[in-house]
Amino acid sequence: QVQLVESEGGLVQAGGSLRLSCAASGRTFSNYAMGWFRQAPGKEREFVATISRSGRSTYYADFVKGRFTIGRDNAKNTVSLQMNSLKPEDTAVYYCAASSVLRTIVAAQHDYGYWGQGTQVTVSS
Numbered sequence: 001q002v003q004l005v006e007s008e009g010g011l012v013q014a015g016g017s018l019r020l021s022c023a024a025s026g027r028t029f030s031n032y033a034m035g036w037f038r039q040a041p042g043k044e045r046e047f048v049a050t051i052s053r054s055g056r057s058t059y060y061a062d063f064v065k066g067r068f069t070i071g072r073d074n075a076k077n078t079v080s081l082q083m084n085s086l087k088p089e090d091t092a093v094y095y096c097a098a099s100s101v102l103r104t105i106v107a108a109q110h111d112y113g114y115w116g117q118g119t120q121v122t123v124s125s
Contacts, residue, residue, distance in 0.1 A: 002026040002098045004116035009094060011122045012086055020081040022096030022116055029077040030054075032114075033099045033106040036070060036081045038092035039118075045095070045109065049081060052104045059105045064090075086123045093118040 007021040020036070030053055039045040049060045049070040058070050069082040079096055097112035106112070 002029075002032065002114040004096050004098060004114055006094065006096055006116045006119040009119035009121040011124065014086060014088055014123055014125050016086050016123075017082070017084045018086060018121060019083070020094055020096075020119060020121070022079045024077045024079070024098065030074040031100065033101065033103070034070075034072055034079040035097045035099065035106060035112060036079075037095045037097060037109060037112075038090075038121075039095070040089075040092040043092075047107050047109065048094070050106055051079065057104050059107060083121070086121075088123045088125045091121060091123050093120050095119075 003025045005023050012018050035050040036048040037045050038048050051058045051070045051072050055072045067085045072079045095118045096116045098114040099106040099112045101111040
């Protein structure tokens with residue numbers, strides 16, 4: 001079992017920045033690819049970003065490329081999501097997730113077996 005706890009999100013103005021973090025406990029953190037997903041009101045949950053076990057490979061959804069950066073610290077068992085140039089359409093509940101699938105890049109929700117509780121990010125216009 002892997003337990004994931006996201007940091008508190010928040011309210012930010014459009015154009016601003018926010019950093020989310022997720023602390024993992026349980027199994028060996030470096031055995032898992034990590035991802036961030038989000039769910040906006042009335043919409044399905046969608047992929048945002050993923051990072052490989054080593055941290056050397058990352059992959060982003062097109063709508064966050066150049067604005068968001070995913071990172072991980074295997075010594076501290078944490079994964080982060082730095083969000084810059086935020087837009088009102090980035091408003092959503094953000095979830096971190098862990099995958100034991102043996103691929104470098106894991107972007108499909110069904111490949112993630114462990115999820116955090118989610119944290120609200122609200123971007124005002």
